[in-house]
Amino acid sequence: MLRKVSINNEVLVAVSNKNLAHEEGMLRFWIENVLRAGVKNAVVVALDNETHAFAEGLGMNALRMNLKAWREGGGWSKVPETQLGGGGRGEVGSTKFELLRRCLRLGYSVLLSDVDVLVLQDPFRNLTRDSDVESMTDGWTPNTAYGWNDVLEDNVMGWGRYAHSIRVFVLNVGFIYIRPTQASMDLLDMVIHRLNTEDGWDQAIFSECVFSPSRPGHKDPSVTRRVMDYENFLNSKTLFKHLRYEGQKYLEHRPYVVHINSHTDKMERMLASIQRYVNGNTTALDHFPIGS
Secondary structure, eight states: OHHHHOBTTEEEEEEEOTTTOSTTSHHHHHHHHHHHTTOOSEEEEESSHHHHHHHHHTTOOEEEOOHHHHHHTTSSSOOOGGGSSSOOHHHHHHHHHHHHHHHHHTTOEEEEEOTTEEEOSOGGGGOOOOSSEEEEESOOSHHHHHOEEEEEEOGGGGGGOEEEEEEOOOEEEEEEEEOOOHHHHHHHHHHHHHHHHSOOOHHHHHHHHHHOOOBTTBOOOOOOEEEOOTTTEEEHHIIIIIGGGSTHHHHHOOOSEEEOOSOSOHHHHHHHHHHHHTSOOTTTTTTSOSOO
C-alpha cells in the first residue's frame, strides 16, 4: 500500500477506528478536506472493517490493520489486551507510534495526522525536510512555539540570584513529519518503550525524548528537530485565542492545517473552521468563547 500511495517516498497517514468513522464523525471531515486540498499520497490505517469500508467509500486509500494478529506476529513490543478491539482512544494512541516505526523501517517518510486536523492546503508543499523530526507545536506565540530565555530569581544567592533557563512548549504529535533516519528510529524505540512502561501523556513523553540531552544514565537519540510555522500549522488555541482577533491578518491568512486540539467541543469548532476557511465565512468563529 505504501509503495502504491507514496510520492517521493512520502505519505500522509491517519489512524482511525469505527468510533470516528461515520457520517458525523471526524474521519469523514479529515478525508473530505484532504481530498479537497489535492493530497494524493494519503492513506487511512483502519483498525476495523467498518473504518476500512467507510474510508474507501469516500474515495480514500485505506489499509486494514489487524491489531491482534500484528501483535501476535511480533509486530510491536506491547499493546495492552484491554486496548485491542475496543475502539477507544487508547487503541489509536498506542498504535500510531508502532505503525510509524514500521513505516520508517521500510524507508518511508511519514506525515502522521490525527483526524481532528482540518487540512486546507497540501502540507507537503510547506515542509522544510532538513531535520529528522518536523512537528506542529502546542505553542501559541513565537516564544511559546520556538522557545525563550526564562529567568528565575533566587534571592538567597545574592549576586548570582538570576538563573537562566530555556523553555519551549511541547511538540504537537497530532501532526508530525518524520524522516526514516537511524536517529528517528532510535527516538521511536525510546518513546514506545516509555509509553509501554510509564503512565504518561504521549505528547509530553515524545517531547522529552526529543529535547532532553544525554546525561549520566541516559543517551538521547540525537534527533535533529524543526518546529513548523505555528501560524501555518495552527493549533486551535492559536486560532481561537489570538489569530481570530488580529483583524486584516486573520481575514487574509490561510493556514495549511488547523488542529482542533485545545478544545473539548471539537466537532462544533471543526465545522465552524470549515465554514471559515473552506466556505469563506469570516464570522463563523465569532460566537465561540476562547476556551471550552
